Amino acid sequence: MLITSTHNPKIKALLQLAKPSARRETGLFLVEGVRETERALKAGYVLSEIYREPELFPEAQWLEWQRVYPVSSNVFQVSRSVFNRLAYREDMGGVLAVFQQGVHGLDRLRSVENGLFLVLESVEKPGNLGALLRTADAAGLDGVILCDIRTDLYNPNVIRSSLGCVFHVPVAIAGTEEVIQFLKARQVRIMTTSLQAALLYDQVDYRRSTAIVMGTEDQGVSRSWMDASDQPIIIPMRGIADSLNVSVSAAIVVYEACRQRGFR
Numbered sequence: 001m002l003i004t005s006t007h008n009p010k011i012k013a014l015l016q017l018a019k020p021s022a023r024r025e026t027g028l029f030l031v032e033g034v035r036e037t038e039r040a041l042k043a044g045y046v047l048s049e050i051y052r053e054p055e056l057f058p059e060a061q062w063l064e065w066q067r068v069y070p071v072s073s074n075v076f077q078v079s080r081s082v083f084n085r086l087a088y089r090e091d092m093g094g095v096l097a098v099f100q101q102g103v104h105g106l107d108r109l110r111s112v113e114n115g116l117f118l119v120l121e122s123v124e125k126p127g128n129l130g131a132l133l134r135t136a137d138a139a140g141l142d143g144v145i146l147c148d149i150r151t152d153l154y155n156p157n158v159i160r161s162s163l164g165c166v167f168h169v170p171v172a173i174a175g176t177e178e179v180i181q182f183l184k185a186r187q188v189r190i191m192t193t194s195l196q197a198a199l200l201y202d203q204v205d206y207r208r209s210t211a212i213v214m215g216t217e218d219q220g221v222s223r224s225w226m227d228a229s230d231q232p233i234i235i236p237m238r239g240i241a242d243s244l245n246v247s248v249s250a251a252i253v254v255y256e257a258c259r260q261r262g263f264r
Helices: 009-016 020-026 034-042 059-068 080-086 126-139 156-162 176-185 223-228 246-260
Strands: 028-032 047-052 075-078 095-100 116-121 143-147 171-174 189-193 210-214 231-234
Touching: 009 080, 020 028, 028 034, 028 156, 034 047, 034 095, 075 080, 116 126, 116 176, 116 246, 126 143, 126 156, 126 246, 143 176, 171 176, 176 189, 176 223, 189 223, 189 246, 210 246
Parallel strands: 047 075, 116 143, 116 210, 143 171, 189 210, 189 231
Antiparallel strands: 028 095, 047 095
């Protein structure tokens, strides 16, 4: 069956998933693209439905793909006009998939010796969160913890900008005080970025269990994190700007930590 109308109930439901309220109510989210869909499947996310545009993803290619990623039910074909209405990008390979959301409690973070974590407080922009997750994936971090998040982990822009790394990186979501207690109980050293820190970011030892805490670009980390910090750190600024984009700042500090740990 080929769906040719955006008034189809299934298509209307897909369009609603662009809204945070619909994602919260249904527990579902939309994934665009072959690569992103594959990464969600590999990470163990439960597939609810998959939609294919037969010209962009021809039958022979689809059958070959199914040999690797078997999908036998809830598969629908859509016309090009419907697909274009649903899609945000042009380079998706003709696939849209609906998945069930995961669970993101702190217990999702595996216990590792000398773990390295990135804590993000009050992240607001989906593009920044996606970029931060790409950095976490590239650096092989043991987890990303989101505190008092102001965006949605399953926002389409997070999935797109992370290139699907959101599915691979262990992500936990909790309130600030709960996270602080979690880290302290496990003797994880807390390094908070600050504009008035005593030590440069590359003068700190990251080889022990460490959590690198990043705040908002305009406000920085909250007082709760500063009070809990074992060591405030600073990235030197030589120009007129007093801060970097949070994703850039995180990458700088994270890769210094990886360098010290023998990252190759």
